[in-house]
Amino acid sequence: MNGYVxxxxxxxxxxxxxxxxxxxxxxxxxxxRKTGQSVYMHLKRHVRxxxxxxxxxxxxxRRNSKLFLDLDTDDDLNSxxxxxEDEAKLVIFPDHxxxxxxxxxxxxxxVTIACDAVLSSxxxxxKQDPDTWENELPVSKYANxxxxxxxxxxxxxxxxxxxxxxxxxNLWLNLxxxxxxxxxxFFDSSGGNGHALEHYRDTGYPLAVKLGTITPDGADVYSxxxxxxxxxxxxxxxxxHFGIDMLHMHGTENGLQxxxxxxxxxxxxxxxxxGTKLKPxxxxxxxxLKNLGNSCYLSSVMQAIFSxxxxxxxxxxxxxxxxxxxxxxxxxxxNTQMTxxxxxxxxxxxxxxxxxxxxxxxxxxxxxKPQHNGISxxxxxxxxxxxxxxxxxxxxxxxxxxxxxxxxxxxxxxIGSENPSxxxxxxxxxxxxxxxxxxxxxxxxxxxxxxxxxxxxxxxxKDELIAYELTRREAEVNRRPLPELVRAKIPFxxxxxxxxxxxxxxDFWSSALQAKSAGVKTSRFASFPEYLVVQIKKFxxxxxxxPKKFDVSIDxxxxxxxxxxxxRGLQPGEEELPDISPxxxxxxxxxxxxxNQLIDxxxxxxxxxxxxxxxxxxxxxxxxxxxxTGNMGAEVAFNWIIVHMEEPDFAEPLTMPGYxxxxxxxxxxxxxxxxxxxxxxxxxxxxxxxGFQRNQAIQAxxxxxxxxxxxxxxxxxxxxxxxDSDFVIEMENNANANIISEAKxxxxxxxxxxxxxxxxxxxxxxxxxxMSGHYICHIKKEGRWVIYNxxxxxxxxxxxxxxxxxxxxxxxxx
Numbered sequence: 001m002n003g004y005v006x007x008x009x010x011x012x013x014x015x016x017x018x019x020x021x022x023x024x025x026x027x028x029x030x031x032x033r034k035t036g037q038s039v040y041m042h043l044k045r046h047v048r049x050x051x052x053x054x055x056x057x058x059x060x061x062r063r064n065s066k067l068f069l070d071l072d073t074d075d076d077l078n079s080x081x082x083x084x085e086d087e088a089k090l091v092i093f094p095d096h097x098x099x100x101x102x103x104x105x106x107x108x109x110x111v112t113i114a115c116d117a118v119l120s121s122x123x124x125x126x127k128q129d130p131d132t133w134e135n136e137l138p139v140s141k142y143a144n145x146x147x148x149x150x151x152x153x154x155x156x157x158x159x160x161x162x163x164x165x166x167x168x169x170n171l172w173l174n175l176x177x178x179x180x181x182x183x184x185x186f187f188d189s190s191g192g193n194g195h196a197l198e199h200y201r202d203t204g205y206p207l208a209v210k211l212g213t214i215t216p217d218g219a220d221v222y223s224x225x226x227x228x229x230x231x232x233x234x235x236x237x238x239x240x241h242f243g244i245d246m247l248h249m250h251g252t253e254n255g256l257q258x259x260x261x262x263x264x265x266x267x268x269x270x271x272x273x274x275g276t277k278l279k280p281x282x283x284x285x286x287x288x289l290k291n292l293g294n295s296c297y298l299s300s301v302m303q304a305i306f307s308x309x310x311x312x313x314x315x316x317x318x319x320x321x322x323x324x325x326x327x328x329x330x331x332x333x334x335n336t337q338m339t340x341x342x343x344x345x346x347x348x349x350x351x352x353x354x355x356x357x358x359x360x361x362x363x364x365x366x367x368x369k370p371q372h373n374g375i376s377x378x379x380x381x382x383x384x385x386x387x388x389x390x391x392x393x394x395x396x397x398x399x400x401x402x403x404x405x406x407x408x409x410x411x412x413x414x415i416g417s418e419n420p421s422x423x424x425x426x427x428x429x430x431x432x433x434x435x436x437x438x439x440x441x442x443x444x445x446x447x448x449x450x451x452x453x454x455x456x457x458x459x460x461x462k463d464e465l466i467a468y469e470l471t472r473r474e475a476e477v478n479r480r481p482l483p484e485l486v487r488a489k490i491p492f493x494x495x496x497x498x499x500x501x502x503x504x505x506x507d508f509w510s511s512a513l514q515a516k517s518a519g520v521k522t523s524r525f526a527s528f529p530e531y532l533v534v535q536i537k538k539f540x541x542x543x544x545x546x547p548k549k550f551d552v553s554i555d556x557x558x559x560x561x562x563x564x565x566x567x568r569g570l571q572p573g574e575e576e577l578p579d580i581s582p583x584x585x586x587x588x589x590x591x592x593x594x595x596n597q598l599i600d601x602x603x604x605x606x607x608x609x610x611x612x613x614x615x616x617x618x619x620x621x622x623x624x625x626x627x628x629t630g631n632m633g634a635e636v637a638f639n640w641i642i643v644h645m646e647e648p649d650f651a652e653p654l655t656m657p658g659y660x661x662x663x664x665x666x667x668x669x670x671x672x673x674x675x676x677x678x679x680x681x682x683x684x685x686x687x688x689x690x691g692f693q694r695n696q697a698i699q700a701x702x703x704x705x706x707x708x709x710x711x712x713x714x715x716x717x718x719x720x721x722x723x724d725s726d727f728v729i730e731m732e733n734n735a736n737a738n739i740i741s742e743a744k745x746x747x748x749x750x751x752x753x754x755x756x757x758x759x760x761x762x763x764x765x766x767x768x769x770x771m772s773g774h775y776i777c778h779i780k781k782e783g784r785w786v787i788y789n790x791x792x793x794x795x796x797x798x799x800x801x802x803x804x805x806x807x808x809x810x811x812x813x814x
Contacts, residue, residue, distance in 0.1 A: 012044035014091065015118060017111075021329065029093075030323060038093045041101075041118055046085045088119060140223045140230035142206045146175060146238060153178030154243035158540065160211050164195040165635060171212075172196040172222070175238045176205035183210070193635045200224035207232065214239065214246050215771055220389070229389075267551070271764045271776060271800050273787060278794035281786055284348035288374035288791035296790060297399040298381055298391075300763045300777035301406065303788045304808050306345050307761055307779050308531060314420040315339040316346055322415070325692070325715075334413040337380045344375040351793065374791030384409060398770035399763050400449070400535050400806060407448050411616070416713055422749045424448040424533055427526035429567035434510040434577065435518040441577045442570060444526050449533040449806075450499070454550045458494030461486070488552045495536075495554060500524075500565060510577065524567035527752035532560070534807040539770055549768050553802040556759065560809055563755040608634040617641055618651035619707075679706050687711065757809035765805040775805075 011025030017039045023031050028040060090099040090107075099106060101115055155178065160171050162182040170183040170192045181199050182192025196208055207230070210220040219239075223230045232238060239246050269275065285307070289299035305311050315322065315338045322339045323330075330336040344350055351373045384406065385391035391402065410421040428447050433440045459465060468486035475483060502520045510517035538550045570576060604626050611634040612622035625637035625644075644650055679701035686708060687697035692715060700711040760780045767773015777788040778799045785796035 012042055012087075014040040014042055016040055017090075017114060017118075019329070020118070021331065027323065032093045034324065035328065040091050040093065041115060042089050042091045042098075044087045046087060048083050048085075088115075090115070137229055137231045138226075140207060140221070140226060140232055142223065142225065143230070143232045143234055146207060146232075146234070147205075148175065148238065148241045149177045151177060155180070155211075162192065162195055164198075165193050167192045170210075172208040172210050173242070174199060174203075174205050175207045175209060175221075175232075175241075177203070178242045180211065181208075193638075197224060207238075209235070209239070213771065214244065215769065216246055219246070267803065268766045268774075270798075271766050271803055272789060273796060273798055273800075276797045278787065278797065280353075281793045281795055282348075282351045282353040282373070284346055284351075285781060286786065286793045287345045287348065287351035288788060288793045289345075290374050290376045291790040292376065292378060292381060293394045294396040295377070295381060296775040297397045297402050298377065298384075299790060300775040300788065301399055301403050302341060302377070302380075303345070303777045303779060304761045304763060304806075305406065306342050307781070308420070308423065308810075310420040310423050310530075312342065312346060314415055314418060316342040318415060319343060331379060331383065334383065334409055335415055337383045338410075341375075341377055341380045350375045374793075396767075396771050396773060398539075399765070399775050401770075403533070403806070404448060408616075414713065419749065421448070422751060423530040425750055426529040426532075426752075427750055429524045429526040429569070430521055431524070432505060432519045432521045435520065437510065437577070439510075439575045439577045440570070448529075449535050451535050451537055452495045453498045453537050454552055454554075455490055455494035455498040456488060456550065456552070458498075459488040459490055459552075461489050485551065488550070490552050490554045492555050492557060496562075525562065525565050525755065526567040527750040528562070528566075528755040528811070530751040530753065530811050532562075532757050532809040532811075534809065536805055536807075538765075538805060549765075556762070556801050556804060556807055558759045558801075559812070560757040560759070561755065562757075566755060603631065605631045605633075608637055612637055612641065617645075620653045621645070621651050683708050683711070687715075753811055754814045756812045756814075758812050759801070759807060760810050761808040762799075762801060762804035763806040764800060764803055778804075 014023045014025065014028040015021070016023070016031065016035075016037050018037045019035075021031070023040075032038065032040075088101040090101060090103075090111075091097070092099075101119070102112070104112055107115070155173060160180050161168050162171060163179055164181060167182040171180050172183050173180055174196070179199055181196040182194070183196050184192065184194045200206065200208075204225075206223050206225040208222050208224070209232075210222070213220040218231075219235060221230050221232045221235065222228075236246050289295075289302065291299070306316075315335065319339050322335050326333050326336040381391075388405070390397055391405065407421045407424060411419065426447060427444050430443050430445065431440055432443075464486050465488055468483060471483045475481065500522070502522045505519040505521045510519070534556075536552075536554060538552065540548050540550070604623060608626045608631070609619070609622045612625060613619050615638075617625075621641060621644075622637070625640040626634075629636045629640050679698055683701060683706065684694065684697050687700070688694050696715060697711070700714040701707075761778065763775055763777050765773055765775055776790075778796055778801075779786050779788065785799040787794050787796040787799070
């Protein structure tokens with residue numbers, strides 16, 4: 001009983017008494033046709049205005065309102081103007097035969113027990129209350145007497161890198177010896193090589209804190225010995241041992257819940273357009289998202305995403321097909337949840353204006369009652385944040401990180417041949433020049449957003465800023481009131497210039513020298529995306545380790561031209577570095593095993609293969625990497641991938657020396673496929689469990705070399721499929737076919753075009769760091785700007801385009 005289809009909406013809610021999944025009236029028939037389940041509990045909350053007497057007072061109730069459902073709603077159940085009554089009944093499909101509940105006489109005892117259990121159940125989201133989340137963490141038993149080595153280690157506020165590999169994300173500081181090491185892998189391709197855990201196994205040092213999460217209010221602490229996140233009541237002292245001052249911040253700048261104390265009043269007022277009478281907007285595309293407790297980062301990103309036609313068509317436009325072919329448990333399917341959310345935002349069903357009589361009554365009473373419109377994205381948030389250590393919490397998060405996380409999920413769950421996230425995808429050309437030989441190397445990589453540095457040195461009001469800083473320091477010394485905050489004014493052109501400036505690289509591999517060397521790197525656009533996302537890099541750390549945010553105003557243009565940043569490739573007079581790969585570093589104790597022994601195909605370490613595949617590398621390339629590095633783990637195989645990823649056969653199937661065949665992607669996961677190309681029964685059963693025909697599943701798997709993911713894509717892209725027994729017989733008789741139809745490896749999916757853009761949306765952040773504060777979104781629709789502030793959607797009067805954090809531009813057709 002959750003999601004945004006409340007029981008007091010039109011039609012109520014239908015709960016399948018077999019799976020206990022809930023559906024609105026417009027979708028319950030589809031579930032019945034798909035599954036054959038015929039018994040549903042129908043729940044409805046009736047909301048009525050109280051009848052008033054001649055004097056205007058409410059008449060005594062003729063019957064008691066009956067409320068027995070634990071619902072996730074915003075209704076004021078103690079309202080003086082409304083009364084409520086919950087209704088429950090069993091409905092038998094397809095005849096819609098109804099049995100009112102409770103009904104002990106007509107129903108079997110087991111059915112009655114099941115109905116009572118549903119009606120008395122608590123909302124599954126009660127445990128996600130942000131006020132109680134932190135209390136679930138236990139205090140580590142090692143915190144009080146933690147040993148800290150006096151080894152002189154001091155941790156800088158930035159520039160961290162794993163001590164055992166080159167990773168610079170998901171880094172953990174061991175609180176005993178100050179080692180900085182990478183964490184473990186996560187399902188969404190983030191994470192590391194597990195060196196922090198290896199260090200614990202080697203040393204026994206139990207506690208580590210995640211770098212980048214430290215605020216005056218605490219940090220993410222993990223106990224390897226206790227195998228869970230913990231609280232460290234002495235964290236400030238333990239961090240100070242390594243030169244980290246986590247408490248050097250004013251008390252009101254702690255990690256804030258949404259809508260709590262506002263650390264910078266002027267910023268909050270400007271971005272939310274406070275003091276201006278904003279006109280509410282209703283209808284399709286003007287639906288808000290209710291705040292679940294620090295979920296505004298998700299709401300802002302999703303509002304911007306579903307304002308893009310490609311995402312609207314991919315999900316809402318394919319709603320019947322996606323819902324018809326969703327798995328039996330649609331709560332665990334990304335495309336179903338995206339479609340559900342998109343439909344809620346775009347349909348207008350949950351954004352309806354008050355009726356005329358209500359407006360007249362409000363005017364007469366000189367009061368305004370906000371409409372309880374908007375949808376609650378609880379199920380969507382629960383799915384997309386599942387198993388992610390940050391997004392699954394109720395703490396504030398970085399909207400930019402969530403945007404990339406969402407793009408990753410869209411990439412991994414693409415519908416058919418089209419991928420809506422391709423509109424953000426572009427190629428970056430990186431040119432590195434060796435400082436010693438002056439030779440150059442050109443490479444390309446895929447990216448999804450443009451990160452624009454803040455050129456503080458180019459502020460146009462430097463004198464004002466200097467005067468403010470002097471006055472502020474004097475006020476602090478003399479304990480006088482602080483002066484009014486002065487915001488730095490930065491020209492956009494200066495930030496764009498800073499983006500294109502060369503960057504020094506210290507650990508560049510120079511193939512001409514066969515050694516690491518210093519280099520200079522410049523980046524240009526090898527292709528321009530259809531939609532350009534620009535992130536302003538406002539957030540950093542001070543020398544005292546306190547998270548800081550540049551308080552800047554940047555004159556972001558409505559029309560953007562970046563054609564001058566187009567990559568040019570190798571220029572006349574430049575000499576390329578020789579194409580010689582760096583050596584793969586192999587532990588000494590493993591060299592003999594690697595050189596003298598071939599691995600049997602069945603002995604390839606599939607866990608290492610899947611770790612690499614989760615990073616986004618082609619599955620066959622991962623198998624080759626693990627094979628050719630002798631099953632020595634994901635880290636060594638990762639080095640092989642980096643060295644060989646530019647080779648033309650990088651993603652081709654692995655041909656085993658001495659075995660003569662090609663290993664299929666499907667076989668690597670579900671067991672080897674026979675030479676007759678008969679797909680494994682395990683994969684066939686997965687597809688047929690989704691409602692597809694067996695012959696359709698076999699044809700799709702054979703057409704895609706037994707790849708489950710690509711087979712589902714094939715089915716969605718061939719809706720005209722009809723069961724053809726002759727085709728199936730012909731395929732089954734083709735016993736010598738290893739691969740019937742193998743698609744060639746995909747090249748970079750980009751939608752290149754001119755680099756001229758128009759601003760259509762931006763996300764703003766209020767607060768001192770990405771781990772606190774509040775996000776809102778402005779979107780230009782039908783020629784005017786609209787502000788999306790959680791569930792409130794209004795016409796914008798003064799869109800603060802100079803204070804944004806993420807900007808969304810669409811290409812202007814040439």
